[in-house]
Amino acid sequence: MDEPDRLSTRFEEHRTHLRAVAYRMLGSLSEAEDAVQDAWLRASRADTSEVVNLAGWLTTVVGRVCLNVLRSREQRREDPLDVHMPEPIISREDGVDPEHEALLADSVGLAMLMVLETLSPAERLAFVLHDMFAVPFEEIAPMIEKSPAATRQLASRARRRMQDQAPAPDPDLARQRKAVDAFFAAARKGDFDALVNVLHPEVVLRSDGGVARTRHTVTLRGAQVVASQALTFSRLAPFARPALINGVAGVVVIAKDRPLSIMAFTVTDGQVVSIEVLADPARLQDLDLPVLDAPTPDPTDAPTTDPTAN
Template sequence: MDERGSLTECFEEHRTRLRAVAYGMLGSLNEADDAVQEAWLRLHRADTGSVENLAGWLTTVVARVCLNMLRSREARREEPLDVHMPDPIISHEDGGDPEQEALLADSVGLALLVVLDALTPAERLAFVLHDMFAVPFEEIAPMIERSPAAARQLASRARRRVRGQAPAPDADLTRQRDVVDAFLTAARHGDFDALVAVLDPDVVLRADGGVARARQTVVIHGARAVAEQARTFGRLSPFARPALINGAAGVVVAAGGRPLSVMGFTVAHGKIVAIDVLNDPERLADFDLAGLDGSP
């Protein structure tokens, strides 16, 4: 095999992990693909003959590309939105898609991605690479032009925010689904007390309506306020279909092949602690929801 063929084979071996790194960094599937493609181009332009750890080299390249994309995104954002929902990864509850499962190997839930979006680019890079992909701080430091100690501090700061705003979900998917089903049943019947019973007192509901809806964003805190909002969901509940949203129990609301909403739930200690909703029609139109809308 020639050198180019060997590089191609090596890159393909690491592509899935590189895409997972980029998705964790960016929260966008399209941008993650762009970052991986840029790493591919740089690999073919670079002299890698003296590189001992090509996997580490590729991870560094992807991370730096993502860092530049995050900085560019931050510079373009004239006024931060209340909430911008990351791209959800939607799959059937029986799983079966190895690539999606690989993307979610580190439990990159929607709630976590929303919190990561509020970090500085350097904080996000340090946290994602170290806490999610076990990259040593000695390798992270040069990417952000800081010392290893400073990189460690950035990750620690990010970790505190994540723990406070995106608690780890219950590991038992069946338990998650039971709680979500109880929520949907209560919403369908307009049962306020039953809704409050399945919600954590400090639950947060975040919904992104997108630019098409004049950047209509919603952030609601507290069980009673979220329960009041959830009762309005009752009319749509007949169109809700169970799905895995970033590996956790969630629902897709679709009718006649047209997606209306994607709802991700974070269930911790048997209560719903976060509900993350994507209502943006333009973004929803890009998702393949075959088999999730009740159609054959």
Template sequence: MRKERDTVDTRADGQDWLTDRFEEHRPQLRAVAYRMLGSVSEAEDAVQDAWLRLNRADTSEVENLGAWLTTVVARVCLNALRSREHRREDPLEVRVPDPIISSEDGADPERQAVLADSVGLAMLVVLETLTPAERLAFVLHDMFAVPFEEIAPMIERSPAAARQLASRARRRVQGQAPSPDPDLGRQRDVVNAFLAAARDGDFDALVSVLHPDVVLRSDGGTARARQTVLISGARAVAAQAVTFGRLSPFARPALVNGAAGIVVVAQERPISVMAFTVAGGQVAAVDVLSDPDRLNALDLTVLDD
């Protein structure tokens, strides 16, 4: 009887150890999954799937549990992306990924972990245009320093081919997702100038605060398909931005994926989330989510006073 109880206790200790190790790696796993999928809920599902697989697997020969778990999550995300592509779930021209909202006082620890090495919404929008294999190669190598020798088996390619995929993705990201100004104060000043010009209907002031090649992407979802637009050029974006002026009384400053942005809330309902990419003292990109279904799923309690 004593021997049986010792066996049970040992197994319990082993499970506790496994749980503790998994929780240590959870922040990075969530960060990998969010960058791969652009969806907070799907990222959580992928991490949970990794936990279930860990419980079923024999990891006695695993030397690096963190690397093993990262590989599992990456494979789960790759399958999800391929399934999404096959089903063509997103027929709209623009898809703005799920934003992560934080108060300007600072992100809470969980959100900060997901945003390690801050990944702006504009970059995630560009990642949405990559093939699943390109996205995996770029995210794992460029963001998490996973060697191409480890990436290659996941996508059934050679290390050289994986390197080429990451390089192709990198060129697209660098060409379409400008590097934001690292100073949050300067970001906020530019965003405030944009909002003031929109509120006053000052077209010239709007043009001056916008980069000549600025891009405005707005995702209204299937419920608001007419609000799903892609506009480029300072004058074209300024003409569209004038309509934002009527929303200014409801605009609340926030961090959107770690950068200066706003959340428009009216009658306690979120109307839109606006993420700004500020570079060189001008707005280089504006990404707007106005899909009511996805907005209602956001956790905005972090903005409560």
């Protein structure tokens, strides 16, 4: 086997790991795949004969590619949306697709990805590479033209934000589902007190309705506020199909075989601490929804609005 073929074989051995790095950096499966392909093109043109740790070297190559994407994204961002939902990974409730298991390791839920979206490109790179993939600060620093000490500070700042705004979900999926079921049961009955009880006092609901529906792109905070909003979409409860959204309990709201929204719930100590909602019609049409394989209610009065619509 000649050197190009050997490099290609070894690259394929690390592809899953590299996709996991890129997904955490970019929050998009398609962009993650493009970043990995770009990394391969760069690697194929480089002299890797003296690279001792190919996995580590490729991780930094993918990191550089993703950093460029994030910086380009930041420069061209003109939309006024305060909430942008990363691309969710949706699985049937009976388990995550093996292809996605590596992408979702370390509890990479939508809540975490949404907080990552608020970081600067340099903060995100420092945190993801160091805290999630153990890349030394000395290797990250040249990528962002900072000293190792300054890079450490960026990662520390990002870590504090993650700890404050992206609490870890309960590791027991059954307990997660119990809280989500209680939420929808209370919404269906119009039981405000029961809704408040299942919500953490400082619960956050973030909804991305898309650029064309900016009034549905909102952030709500507090159990009373979120419970009041939940009562307004109680009629959607019968159309909520259980699913795993980035590995945590959630639902896909579907009527007449058309997805209306995706809702991911972060549950901690039996209470819902955050709800992430994707209700952008354009993006929903492009998602792979394995839960569509199951039968769906199809009444003539099927709802046509998303969970944050008034």
